[in-house]
Amino acid sequence: MDEFNPPARLLMGAGPSNIHPRVARAMMAPLLGHLDPDFLRVMDDVREMLREVFQTRNPATLPVSGTGTAGMEASLVNVLEPGDTFVVGTNGYFGERLAEIGRRCGAEVVTVDHPMGSPVDPDALRASVASLKRVKAVAVVHAETSTGVLTPLEPLAEIAHEAGALLVVDAVTSLGGVEFRADEWGVDVCYSGTQKCIGAPPGLAPITLSERALSVMRARKTKVQSFYLDLTMLQDYWEQRVYHHTAPVSMIYALREALRLVLEEGLENRWARHAHSAAALYAGLDAMGLAVVAPESHRVPSLTAVRSPEGVPEADVRKYLMAQHGIEVSGGLSALAGKVWRVGLMGHNSTVSNVFTFLSAFENALAAQGFEVAPGAGVAAAQRSVRERMA
Amino acid sequence: MDEFNPPARLLMGAGPSNIHPRVARAMMAPLLGHLDPDFLRVMDDVREMLREVFQTRNPATLPVSGTGTAGMEASLVNVLEPGDTFVVGTNGYFGERLAEIGRRCGAEVVTVDHPMGSPVDPDALRASVASLKRVKAVAVVHAETSTGVLTPLEPLAEIAHEAGALLVVDAVTSLGGVEFRADEWGVDVCYSGTQKCIGAPPGLAPITLSERALSVMRARKTKVQSFYLDLTMLQDYWEQRVYHHTAPVSMIYALREALRLVLEEGLENRWARHAHSAAALYAGLDAMGLAVVAPESHRVPSLTAVRSPEGVPEADVRKYLMAQHGIEVSGGLSALAGKVWRVGLMGHNSTVSNVFTFLSAFENALAAQGFEVAPGAGVAAAQRSVRERMA
Numbered sequence: 197m198d199e200f201n202p203p204a205r206l207l208m209g210a211g212p213s214n215i216h217p218r219v220a221r222a223m224m225a226p227l228l229g230h231l232d233p234d235f236l237r238v239m240d241d242v243r244e245m246l247r248e249v250f251q252t253r254n255p256a257t258l259p260v261s262g263t264g265t266a267g268m269e270a271s272l273v274n275v276l277e278p279g280d281t282f283v284v285g286t287n288g289y290f291g292e293r294l295a296e297i298g299r300r301c302g303a304e305v306v307t308v309d310h311p312m313g314s315p316v317d318p319d320a321l322r323a324s325v326a327s328l329k330r331v332k333a334v335a336v337v338h339a340e341t342s343t344g345v346l347t348p349l350e351p352l353a354e355i356a357h358e359a360g361a362l363l364v365v366d367a368v369t370s371l372g373g374v375e376f377r378a379d380e381w382g383v384d385v386c387y388s389g390t391q392k393c394i395g396a397p398p399g400l401a402p403i404t405l406s407e408r409a410l411s412v413m414r415a416r417k418t419k420v421q422s423f424y425l426d427l428t429m430l431q432d433y434w435e436q437r438v439y440h441h442t443a444p445v446s447m448i449y450a451l452r453e454a455l456r457l458v459l460e461e462g463l464e465n466r467w468a469r470h471a472h473s474a475a476a477l478y479a480g481l482d483a484m485g486l487a488v489v490a491p492e493s494h495r496v497p498s499l500t501a502v503r504s505p506e507g508v509p510e511a512d513v514r515k516y517l518m519a520q521h522g523i524e525v526s527g528g529l530s531a532l533a534g535k536v537w538r539v540g541l542m543g544h545n546s547t548v549s550n551v552f553t554f555l556s557a558f559e560n561a562l563a564a565q566g567f568e569v570a571p572g573a574g575v576a577a578a579q580r581s582v583r584e585r586m587a
Numbered sequence: 588m589d590e591f592n593p594p595a596r597l598l599m600g601a602g603p604s605n606i607h608p609r610v611a612r613a614m615m616a617p618l619l620g621h622l623d624p625d626f627l628r629v630m631d632d633v634r635e636m637l638r639e640v641f642q643t644r645n646p647a648t649l650p651v652s653g654t655g656t657a658g659m660e661a662s663l664v665n666v667l668e669p670g671d672t673f674v675v676g677t678n679g680y681f682g683e684r685l686a687e688i689g690r691r692c693g694a695e696v697v698t699v700d701h702p703m704g705s706p707v708d709p710d711a712l713r714a715s716v717a718s719l720k721r722v723k724a725v726a727v728v729h730a731e732t733s734t735g736v737l738t739p740l741e742p743l744a745e746i747a748h749e750a751g752a753l754l755v756v757d758a759v760t761s762l763g764g765v766e767f768r769a770d771e772w773g774v775d776v777c778y779s780g781t782q783k784c785i786g787a788p789p790g791l792a793p794i795t796l797s798e799r800a801l802s803v804m805r806a807r808k809t810k811v812q813s814f815y816l817d818l819t820m821l822q823d824y825w826e827q828r829v830y831h832h833t834a835p836v837s838m839i840y841a842l843r844e845a846l847r848l849v850l851e852e853g854l855e856n857r858w859a860r861h862a863h864s865a866a867a868l869y870a871g872l873d874a875m876g877l878a879v880v881a882p883e884s885h886r887v888p889s890l891t892a893v894r895s896p897e898g899v900p901e902a903d904v905r906k907y908l909m910a911q912h913g914i915e916v917s918g919g920l921s922a923l924a925g926k927v928w929r930v931g932l933m934g935h936n937s938t939v940s941n942v943f944t945f946l947s948a949f950e951n952a953l954a955a956q957g958f959e960v961a962p963g964a965g966v967a968a969a970q971r972s973v974r975e976r977m978a
Contacts, residue, residue: 197632197847200840202616202625212618212836220615223837225593227603227788229915234593241588261790262653262815265832269815297814391833397618399652399790399835421812423688424653424660439920441656442782444790445603446614447838449591456588524620529830 205518206545208554209526210341210499211369212391212398213542215454219396222453223446230443238452239434239443245455246402249371249394249463250386252378256405258434259390259451260425261444264368267387267401269297270425271364272335275385275409277418278302280332283325283361285316285352289342289529290366294335301421303332312343312531313501315494318351331361332412333385339370339496342529343489344538346374346496353382362409368392371402372458373470373498373542384409390447393470393498395543396454399447403427454543470497472585473546476578477539480555483577484562484569489536498546501528501536505567510534513561521557548582596909597936599945600917601732601890602760603782603789604933606845610787613844614837621834629843630825630834636846637793640762640785640854641777643769647796649825650781650842651816652835655759658778658792660688661816662755663726666776666800668809669693671723674716674752676707676743680733680920681757685726692812694723703734703922704892706885709742722752723803724776730761730887733920734880735929737765737887744773753800759783762793763849764861764889764933775800781838784861784889786934787845790838794818845934861888863976864937867969868930871946874968875953875960880927889937892919892927896958901925904952912948939973 207213228235239258247257260270272294276282282303284295287310298305308324310316316336325331334356339346349365356363362384370376371386373393378386384406391398405413405427413428420426424441433440458466474497481488481502489501504510510527514537517523526538541550555574562569598605619626630649638648651661663685667673673694675686678701689696699715701707707727716722725747730737740756747754753775761767762777764784769777775797782789796804796818804819811817815832824831849857865888872879872893880892895901901918905928908914917929932941946965953960 197636197850199847200613200616200629200632200843202619202629202840204617205619205623207618207620209620211833212620214618222591223614224611225591226595227598227605228593228596229598229600229603229917230789232596232909232915238591238593241591245588262657263832263835266653266815269813293814300810300812300814389833397835397837398621398833399838419691421691422660423684423691424657424816441654442602442780442789444654444788444835444838446788446841447790447835449593450837452591456590459588518623524623526620526622 204522206523206550206553208540208545208550209524210538210540211542213395213540213545215395215397216457216544218457219450219453223450225449227445230445231437231439235445236437238448242448242452242455243434245459249455249458250378250404251376251380252404254404254406256410256431258430259400259402259448260430261441262401263398264389264401266425267389267403268294268366269422270403270427271385271387272297272301273422273425274413274420274427275333275362275364276301276303277416279304281306281328281330283308283331283334285321285336286310287314287316287343287345288312288337288340290337290340294366313345313489315345315347316352318355321352322355325355325359331359333362333364335364337366339374339499341369341499342532344496344499344501345490346494349381349383357382362412369496369499372466373546374496375467378404390451390454392542394454395457396450397447399444400451470541470546473541473548473551474500475585476548476551476581477541479581480551480574480578484559484574498540498542500539501532502539503536508562508565508567510537512565513537516561516564517557523554523557551578595913597914597941597944599931599936599941600915601929601931602933604786604931604936606786606788607848607935609848610841610844614841616840618836621836622828622830626836627828629839633839633843633846634825636850640846640849641769641795642767642771643795645795645797647801647822649821650791650793650839651821652832653792654789655778655780655792657816658780658794659685659757660813661792661794661818662776662778663688663692664813664816665804665811665818666724666753666755667692667694668807670695672697672719672721674699674722674725676712676727677701678705678707678734678736679703679728679731681728681731685757704736704880706736706738707743709746712743713746716746716750722750724753724755726755728757730765730890732760732890733923735887735890735892736881737885740772740774748773753803760887760890763857764937765887766858769795781842781845783933785845786848787841788838790835791842861932861937864932864939864942865891866976867939867942867972868932870972871942871965871969875950875965889931889933891930892923893930894927899953899956899958901928903956904928907952907955908948914945914948942969
């Protein structure tokens, strides 16, 4: 078997996204033992920076040693016990997954279903929560990766807390790319992934737990069904250095460097950069006559789902982009499979230059499938958007 | 926060171990999307090489996206259902962990306890299994990382299979460093970690499942309590490309390159190299008047637990080794905490040169704590062992 030399790709799908060269270099640093004093300092650094990125003071903030789905599962198995009532506002693929994992925890799961493409409606959620007695937790996806829809969290925290429930939030596609304020918004449990707006490779799931969440965990009657994802033990490892598992050292190095880049840029600057490049993308798509799934008021700047026009084979467009331009975009999930492209502008990749590159290639790819776009129409509109915003 | 530049360490503890420069370089290769055709080929390569390393033809062979403990949990949650009887032969810290995870699966766990330092006794295990009706699985740790004791697996497979139970094996510290033959020995479920004898960074848990294990999984009445570690879904992702989670791409690159190195060397050569350097270590320790925990007949060549002599503060010796020589060795776990050093000779690090380096530094460290060793006594004995074996 030969050495593997991957082709260079511009990763503009649902993640992973390209990483900054500094992050790649950090990953190569010599390994340390997982209990080495120098590594313990790295762990502290990572936790401190994660708190900043989550905008929280929660002591219980750490990266789980698994991908975003491990973060989702950790969030639920530690909070839910068999028989607990768990309400999920679902508006896409990942909301469904929250519900599925809740069921595997033995919880009574009540979903408040929304069409794919809509944000979670606070009134519908409130009505559902009010109709139930003793809700243990309410969960939503902040930025639905399957649709690119953003759901505002503040009203939902109020609903959860009034019912004495925890608010659990999936911030996989939003954290580091769009405004997020765990403490101010009243988020109790929040998990994310490293490979999207944080700008590290996939493999870790940052998580943060409020004091309210910790007291629910302390009051458990049963052990957490997962040993690997037992957050009390993980917190003891990250805080008290009690051995639990061997942390993925190289990935932690990468995350540390990615977080340094996030904070060097500044969170608000980073959110603004994501908004800026997304605006250029929207302008370009609009000029090309293409529709964005999410309503203008509720868009995730780091991920845009675009409807493929009637008669255009969406998979062939993706194949063309990959083969001819080395650009990856993602297809749709569940009800949107075959009906949308999902275009990511995440972390290091969220730049106006990448928008120009993508739109030009996309125009080509659509033309190759017989969908005529005036060459440069999308790019021109994106340029105008950028100039206006910068003026 | 500054750039992190870790000190260079010789990692001779219980893992992680140092990695070959080719593995570090592989990790830096440009990211690909987790469904990119080029990445799918990498996944196939990894599975094919893992089968070789496990010495199995099991189609269900893949790396779980977590560390060794995730592999342990995946092995149990997929096989056990609430109320199932699960027998664990315990002879150290990791056997206890198997039992604990079994209990978290809702199984009736029966442990067959052995003193730390003994292998699992087939007769004791057979008696326990015979006294129970309907045992679902029997588990043991092949190479107990807490003691350096090796338990032969063939007799245990027979015991499990006669009772209609599966044999689950922890090969975290053995795989790639000591003879292991999943198919020939009748192992049904086996997991390992990447950071020991495989020679990759920590972060993945290779796992393999026999047809017998798969049929037990197919006959489940309940869903697997973990979504993240649901091996049927993971197998669908690795085989049918059904999206389940975003694989840790960079870690998979690293594992691919580590496995290439394993197979370039040849499995049997690699086992012989581990045995060769371990023999030199044993000779040196013996000449220094130090006792190895494991009996000569049941030693793990990749990990040696050495008793710290009466009155020698074991933690100070480790600190000295780290501070003065940049060498990491591990302390003891559970009943052996404070009583042993654990010396790893794993993967890339399992060389006679490292044994010489370690023994020289160890003699120094012990002398600094007032335990007098004639300078060079250990090294001289190790040299003689090497010359004899090479003659």
